[in-house]
Amino acid sequence: MTRVDCISNRNIRIIVAYVQNRVGQSEALFEGLPYPTEEYNCASDFFLNEDEWTTYENFEKIFRRARELVGEPYFFFNCGASCSFTGAWGRLTYFARVFRSPKDGFHRLPFFNKTFNDTKEIRIVRPTFYDKSSKNLRLVLQVRFHDDFDPNRDYIGDPYLRGIISSIPSLWGLPPAAVKEPLNPYDPVKLFTEEPELAPYGLSPTIEGNQLIVRDPISGNKVVAGKKIILVPERINGQGVYLGKYSELPTPSSQVGPDEKTAILITKTITTTSRILLKQGEIFMAPYSILDVTFRPFPFLRRLLQALRPHGRSNETDFLLTDTIERLRENVEAKRAAYAALERTNAELKEAKKELARYAAELERRVAERTAQLVEARAQLLELNSSLQQKVEAQLLELERHRELRRYLPPKIAERILKDGTEFGRNLQRKFMTIVFSDIRNFSSITDSLEPEEIVQLLNEYHSEMIEIVHSYGGTLNKIMGDGLVIFF
Known part of the structure; x- marks a missing residue:
């Protein structure tokens, strides 16, 4: 799982050293960035302390600001490769000198990676071997991002890492290593839509069926730049590893098995006037990156001197230095974990205070709203009561009229009079x-x-x-005088 402070400030030192080498100043890189002000007097004191770690957001802002200051098209790779001549490795430079050859340095990359970042893991897929075709040494590395970290966020870190790896042989006075990346985990649609380095080229990438469609920045036409494929694992030391071998999808609608991995193979190189954006043969959206590293071996005489050199002390020193680094890293991690716990507690308290204030404001709003509703309901109730009283009085008057009419008139005539009102007669x-x-x-x-x-x-x-009898025959009672009745028929 990726920590919040996932980038070592050793990376910041490398960036700053390269920017100062190229443009002579780097003060603007840290402007407005958060840092532990209770422990450091200024931002540069914190960000240039190689024992400290910072967030990926800080690292990204510093890196992109540095790119703007220097203005190189391949800035991120060059920055990583600059370690060989700027001396920005920090204390790791002294540890690297103990290693007998670049081979030792490459084989300790998984360990040193943990002292540089906590977003990815490096694993040696194929240890160093002699490549007869190129007469050079080669090794194959696997770079896998943590499951909770989006690889597309760290696209600028990819050429930076390749630059660092290429510079390792330079510590022994050898030419830089050649680093190829046949597979990478990046989503080309997301990269060329959201990544600030690539979005301005306006490729407008889409996946249509099994094809990657982009706009050629030179011609302006829509072209097919890639297609979906099925990655085929290869057996290395008894394990299945994706190294770039693939098979075609039979049809655009073919179903992929649960254990099969699909990816995007670039079938057409897309360039601008000054930069290669997509290179034919690259494979995107793989589960991880594969780095194929090629570097020159020592000259024969130097290898002979190395063979005659006593190894016992070197191995012992190598182990002690590695153990020292591990202990230092554990101490820094413990300090960072305690500080992170305090920050979380402080953040939780601030959030609780905000929540309490929101609750109080909401409660006050609800009370005011409820009070207004009750006042309105009371007014409506009073109005309804008054209206009901008027209706009841009117109905009582109507009932009284009806009772009087029914006393003297037949029911049919009484009902007609009540129904027709003033029209009757x-x-x-x-x-x-x-x-x-x-x-x-x-x-x-x-x-x-x-x-x-x-x-x-x-x-x-x-x-x-008598009235009942009179009404039953349709008579009308005219007068009642004691026991006397006057009736009309």
């Missing part, structure tokens, strides 16, 4: 009517022997029965 009609006068026989003699309460009860029952 506008169209006058002349009809024959029958008037009926009705009273209770011998009412006076009957009531003489009754109490007033009994008389009222008797009349109520009588009127109710």
Whole structure:
């Protein structure tokens, strides 16, 4: 897993040394960058301390600023290769002198890589061997990024690393090594769209089917620059390793097996007037980078002197120096881990304070919002209550009218009057009517022997029965006079 502070400041020393060698000044490289101010007086004191580590963001900003200052098209490679003449290795220069040959230096690359960065691992796939065809020494390295680190972020670190590796033989007075990279893990679409070094060329890359389509920066035409392939592993020391061997996809719609790895083979070299952007034969989107390193062996006389040199002390010193480096690295890592823990705690406290402030502001907002809602709800309730009261009073009045009408008129006529309202009676009609006068026989003699309460009860029952009978025949009650009724038919 990649640490937050994943880049050793040894890399910063190399960059600064090269910039000063080329343009004579480097003060602007650190402007505005964060560093532990409680431990260092200024940014340069921190970034030039080879025992310290910094974030990839800081490293990237410094590296890109240096590129702008120097203005070379192959700046990143040249910067890495400058280690041989700027002496920017720091204390590692003294340790390298103990090694007997470049071969020893190359074989210790996996170890020294850990003292330079924590974004990738270097593994020796094929140790140094003699290549009869070139009459030089060769070895094959595998560079694999950590799973939690996007390789496309560190595209500028790729030529930088190749430059450093090429400079190793120079420590023994030999010409620089030739470093080829047949495989790399970079996504060409993402690189030429987002990488600041490549996006300005306007290649507009797309994957269409199994082909990589780009815009040729010279002709301006869309061209096929690559195609999808299936990587074929090769057996090296009993392990399967992708070294550049591949097979074609049978058809554009072919399904790839779960254990097969696809990649993009560049089939056409794409150049500008001053730079090669894509080179025929390169393979992109591989699981890792493969670096094929070729370097010259020592002359015969020097090899003879090396063979006569006692080895016991050298091996012992080599082991002690390596152990010393490892202990120093562990101490620096422990210090950095403690500082990182404090930073995390401080960040957590700041975030908790911000969260508490956000919660308080949110709570205040919610209380104000709820209060406004309650005030509005109360106003609506009062308005609804007033409206209901008016409706109830109107309905009670209507019921009272209905009750009075139904008392004297037949139900049909009462309903019609209530329904038509003021319209009822506008169209006058002349009809024959029958008037009926009705009273209770011998009412006076009957009531003489009754109490007033009994008389009222008797009349109520009588009127109710008579009104029901009258209405059942469509009659209209005109008047009630004691026990007498006037009825119209």
